[in-house]
Amino acid sequence: MTLRPTIFVVDDDEAVRSSLGELLDNAGFCVEAYASADEFLRRFDPKRIGCVLLDVKMPQMSGIELQAELRRRGARLPIVFLTGNGNIPMSVEAMRAGAVDFLTKPVEGRFVIERIGSALNSSVSQQRCIGSLSERERQVLARVVAGQSSKEIGRALGISHRTVEVHRAHAMHKTGARSLVDLAEIAHLLGPDN
Numbered sequence: 001m002t003l004r005p006t007i008f009v010v011d012d013d014e015a016v017r018s019s020l021g022e023l024l025d026n027a028g029f030c031v032e033a034y035a036s037a038d039e040f041l042r043r044f045d046p047k048r049i050g051c052v053l054l055d056v057k058m059p060q061m062s063g064i065e066l067q068a069e070l071r072r073r074g075a076r077l078p079i080v081f082l083t084g085n086g087n088i089p090m091s092v093e094a095m096r097a098g099a100v101d102f103l104t105k106p107v108e109g110r111f112v113i114e115r116i117g118s119a120l121n122s123s124v125s126q127q128r129c130i131g132s133l134s135e136r137e138r139q140v141l142a143r144v145v146a147g148q149s150s151k152e153i154g155r156a157l158g159i160s161h162r163t164v165e166v167h168r169a170h171a172m173h174k175t176g177a178r179s180l181v182d183l184a185e186i187a188h189l190l191g192p193d194n
Helices: 015-027 037-043 063-072 086-094 108-133 135-145 148-158 159-175 180-191
Strands: 006-010 028-034 050-054 080-082 103-104
Touching: 006 015, 006 037, 015 028, 015 108, 028 037, 037 063, 050 063, 050 108, 063 080, 063 086, 080 086, 086 103, 086 108, 103 108, 135 148, 135 159, 148 159
Parallel strands: 006 028, 006 050, 050 080, 080 103
Antiparallel strands: none
8 A cells, every 4th residue: 555645844834834735735735734843853754755845944943953853863755945034055055955945935836836746756766766776785885875995895795896886886777876975865865774
């Protein structure tokens, strides 16, 4: 049974939560709204799939801080920021930390729906690619991203450095990674246990 993705709206403005909830519900999405980052984290389940639609400036914990906390917890949910208080340095920080998009209000509802749909499709596609990796490819990938050389990885896993290079090449091909930065993001999606 496939779980239906949920859009998690996290915004301290009740009117915004309500209008986004209605917009997304009418577009056919399953929606949950939270008034604060803390409220969202209390109910957060890392096994759930979907997308976080997140405000930047909120009392106590900001959206940027929530993004960092979700990453620390190994969350695999794509994040789309939607804010009326954004600026270029803030958007750069959010995108570097892995946000899929950074939208500034006012923005048309159809564009919000389009960006969320794109984030969900990208997330599902990445999960499929990750799911196609063999256990050995996952082990090699995690060690490559940790900065180990092929020889170090080979010694640790009991295989030759050439075999390590073959596994790394297969992992890059399967995931579409073009660089070590791409591999690092994929390794993050694999979670801390890999």
